[in-house]
Amino acid sequence: MAARAPDPMRRALLRGKAQPSTVIRPPWALAEPEFLDACSRCNDCIDRCPEQVLAPGSGGYPVFDPLRGECTFCGECASACSTQALDRQAVRPPWHWIADISGDSCLAQRGVVCASCQDGCGERAIRFQPALGAVPTPIIDATRCTGCGACVGLCPTQAIALKNMPWKESSDAT
Structure with a gap:
């Protein structure tokens, strides 16, 4: 049985933060618990992003940072994801953010x-x-x-x- 990945929300609560900061995963990310289990934190999605809007977040998991620019939904991050934590076939639309x-x-x-x-x-x-x-x-x-x-x-x-x-x-x- 594989060890469960650390949960950033739980970590924030344990550090005394009543409201953990909003985490925006890359497009086509699985639901948060599944994403944390599947993501290997390899940074392939970050390295492959042509817009350079992905960055390592808490625990080394990738996050989208809109202050870096816009996501063009090119799909390069999902194509680079060998663990399918970002899955264009399973997750439609790319995300639920406005x-x-x-x-x-x-x-x-x-x-x-x-x-x-x-x-x-x-x-x-x-x-x-x-x-x-x-x-x-x-x-x-x-x-x-x-x-x-x-x-x-x-x-x-x-x-x-x-x-x-x-x-x-x-x-x-x-």
Whole structure:
């Protein structure tokens, strides 16, 4: 019987962190317990990523870091994964993350003209709601957002993060 891989969530709890930080695994990652069991922490997915948006996380497991850039969902990470912890055949869509804007630090929601997030969104999932006599504010179309992270690193105030959402069931899921 193989030893079970350490659980980063449990480790965070034991270190006194009430809320462990959000971990975004590479696209096509198995569910977290299965991923931790299958991943050998070889870094092949990290080395193969052409966008260089994957990095070693807690315990040496790979994580997606949107501050490094956007994921193009090219599939190179999954192709490099010999243990099938990243499995394009079993996991559809690649993940369940979408952009989320915090009103507290968003420049546009504070009355400052800014459209960095919209400018960086290739899916056109972010649009700005015009308001008479006010600065337009961003709205995210969850049906268009792929969670690629392009908007996250572009935001000058780090007002955008990715959040885990149930994926819409549709025929256009990749």
